[in-house]
Amino acid sequence: MSRPLEFFDAAAVLFDLDGVITPTAEVHMRAWSTMFTELFAARGVRAPYSERDYFQYLDGRPRYDGVAALLFSRGVDVPWGEPSDPDDADTVCGIGNRKNAVFSSLLETEGIAAYPGSLAVIDRLAALGIPVAVVSSSKNAVPVLTAAHLADRFPVVVDGVVAEAEGLPGKPRPDIFLEGARRLHVDPAGAAVVEDAVSGVAAAAAGRFGLVVGVDRGVGSEALRDAGADLVVGDLADLLAEQKGAPQ
Incomplete structure (x- = not known):
């Protein structure tokens, strides 16, 4: 070799x-945690979001791929949707855009x-x-x-x-x-x-x-x-x- x-x-x-x-990984982690904690609570998902989920399903992946992988791990089935979906849409893309809205807000208020x-x-x-x-x-x-x-x-x-x-x-x-x-x-x-x-x-x-x-x-x-x-x-x-x- x-x-x-x-x-x-x-x-x-x-x-x-x-x-x-x-x-920014720290900001991403906080944004994912905030968004998925609220989403899982609203949907009655029994296994709560954890830091392990970030490293296993989200870290380094394209945003929508990560959302799809984590939702699949919890048995949550939603349509893929379109990248243009609003952030309140119940789709993979909408959920991903919801997280990005949280991230953008944190970046704007806190800087990096x-x-x-x-x-x-x-x-x-x-x-x-x-x-x-x-x-x-x-x-x-x-x-x-x-x-x-x-x-x-x-x-x-x-x-x-x-x-x-x-x-x-x-x-x-x-x-x-x-x-x-x-x-x-x-x-x-x-x-x-x-x-x-x-x-x-x-x-x-x-x-x-x-x-x-x-x-x-x-x-x-x-x-x-x-x-x-x-x-x-x-x-x-x-x-x-x-x-x-x-x-x-």
Whole structure:
């Protein structure tokens, strides 16, 4: 088996957003919890929503796919609907849009800031001239980057909006990461991916990227490695520490 690519030797780095660059995963988790707790109570679902549901069914997946998976786990059957459904519609899309309304409200009132370690790594990559992209299942990637004052740092963003427009399947399929590499004009084998979700790590591994870095924000190091991560860190600042400790 070939040795994984060294992170700061990569031709490009493709970052997931939520939980990797910004702590938006926490905001998403609160929005999902608020919405599903109210929904399950209204429907009389006996098994309440839990944090485990977020990691098992929602984390890293396209929004409507996550809604459908979680509803199925509770035996709740609603029609798929259309992305244009209002957020009070009793459809998969309507429920997903309801969650997004809660998320947007939280983002607007509370704002968001990048993890300091992630910002330091982005600065280091810029100093080295290594191009970067954001590849996210979220349709909120651009608003989140704007709120975090990072929009100008990522000329390439492949998110849920792009995926829908281009007909690209979401993670754990590798298509959106491969599209990110294509837009950066790099071979996936020479590029690195940074992910915190099992589905995202699996997508990067399926795309045969040269290095897959898992960031353990709660899903667990073992789960990330099992999904295909070559390296797992607790914070991206660890990558800078490893570089400083490497022989010159």
